[in-house]
Amino acid sequence: MYLISPHLPQFKANLHCHSTCSDGKLTPEELVSAYRNEGYAILAITDHESPRNHSSLSTEDFLLLTGYEAYIRTDPHCTYDVFAPETHLNLFAREPDNETLICYNPSCCKYLTLDKQQQLTKAGSERPREYTVAYINEFIRTANENGYLVSYNHPVWSMESEERILAYEGYFSLELINGNSHMRHKMEYNAPLYHALLRSGKFVHVHAGDDNHNSKSESDSFLAATMISAPSLTYKNVIDAMEKGDMYATEAPVFHSIAFDGERVTVECSPVSLITCHVGSKNPSFVCGDGDLTHAVLDVPQGARYVRVSVTDQNGRHADTRAYSREELGLFPL
Numbered sequence: 001m002y003l004i005s006p007h008l009p010q011f012k013a014n015l016h017c018h019s020t021c022s023d024g025k026l027t028p029e030e031l032v033s034a035y036r037n038e039g040y041a042i043l044a045i046t047d048h049e050s051p052r053n054h055s056s057l058s059t060e061d062f063l064l065l066t067g068y069e070a071y072i073r074t075d076p077h078c079t080y081d082v083f084a085p086e087t088h089l090n091l092f093a094r095e096p097d098n099e100t101l102i103c104y105n106p107s108c109c110k111y112l113t114l115d116k117q118q119q120l121t122k123a124g125s126e127r128p129r130e131y132t133v134a135y136i137n138e139f140i141r142t143a144n145e146n147g148y149l150v151s152y153n154h155p156v157w158s159m160e161s162e163e164r165i166l167a168y169e170g171y172f173s174l175e176l177i178n179g180n181s182h183m184r185h186k187m188e189y190n191a192p193l194y195h196a197l198l199r200s201g202k203f204v205h206v207h208a209g210d211d212n213h214n215s216k217s218e219s220d221s222f223l224a225a226t227m228i229s230a231p232s233l234t235y236k237n238v239i240d241a242m243e244k245g246d247m248y249a250t251e252a253p254v255f256h257s258i259a260f261d262g263e264r265v266t267v268e269c270s271p272v273s274l275i276t277c278h279v280g281s282k283n284p285s286f287v288c289g290d291g292d293l294t295h296a297v298l299d300v301p302q303g304a305r306y307v308r309v310s311v312t313d314q315n316g317r318h319a320d321t322r323a324y325s326r327e328e329l330g331l332f333p334l
């Protein structure tokens with residue numbers, strides 16, 4: 001079986017992006033042009049508390065996903081505090097015309113005019129936001145019930161404790177790499193956190209995003225992408241592929257295919273220095289090279305808790321798959 005099929009096209013996506021509709025510097029049109037020129041096929045413009053359907057910018061070879069980034073802060077009126085933890089979630093609409101505001105709170109919506117706030121459909125409790133696990137789980141559940149896939153964003157930058165993160169329920173994917181935080185602060189590569197989630201039985205998917213604002217002289221675009229395998233570039237196919245986990249996170253390396261035959265994985269990829277197969281034990285199997293490795297066959301022990309593959313290239317850039325469970329792999333239950 002294939003974990004990443006060579007028979008499906010891979011579409012390059014940026015699933016975390018800010019425009020002039022919130023605190024980004026580039027307009028949606030400028031972002032589409034920039035990302036298309038860099039070989040991307042998918043862009044989710046996820047402005048802060050600003051759900052927007054940008055489908056009028058979609059073309060046959062470039063797809064806009066509707067969504068937004070929501071935040072829950074320790075201050076119920078959403079005031080930013082650089083020393084306080086907070087939770088950021090990206091909401092990806094299953095249908096392009098879904099612009100529902102979840103758990104509406106006017107003080108969080110500073111980038112939407114009052115008129116626009118009044119026009120939008122709203123769902124969920126409108127009480128002041130609470131920085132509690134219970135409230136955040138209620139927020140995620142409400143978003144799921146109202147047509148969104150919810151991702152959990154940049155936990156390191158958000159300064160959330162691992163204990164809290166392990167208690168969150170209902171999000172479909174962890175932002176394994178956040179380009180902005182990784183580039184600016186060298187701190188947002190979340191493989192250890194992902195392994196902790198897997199050990200606690202939370203088999204969420206993984207993805208990466210630039211979280212670009214393009215407001216500084218140094219570009220924060222094109223740093224971290226999600227490669228999505230889908231039969232074709234339609235809104236439904238892409239959202240379905242994301243929900244199924246037919247995607248992986250990358251800072252540059254590409255997986256051409258990953259196959260599993262019941263005892264070993266065979267990885268074909270762009271040139272890298274390290275290919276690792278993680279199985280939930282202290283001893284992952286791996287091969288090292290001088291930056292020219294493009295192929296590896298790695299053993300999977302009988303007691304493997306899951307299979308997931310990561311690679312690192314000569315410049316230290318990663319690509320990571322999600323974990324595939326024993327059940328998915330057709331292995332007998334432990």
Ligand SMILES: [Zn+2]
Nearest residue numbers: 069088153154
């Ligand atoms: Zn954020």
Ligand SMILES: [Zn+2]
Nearest residue numbers: 016018069211
């Ligand atoms: Zn963001």
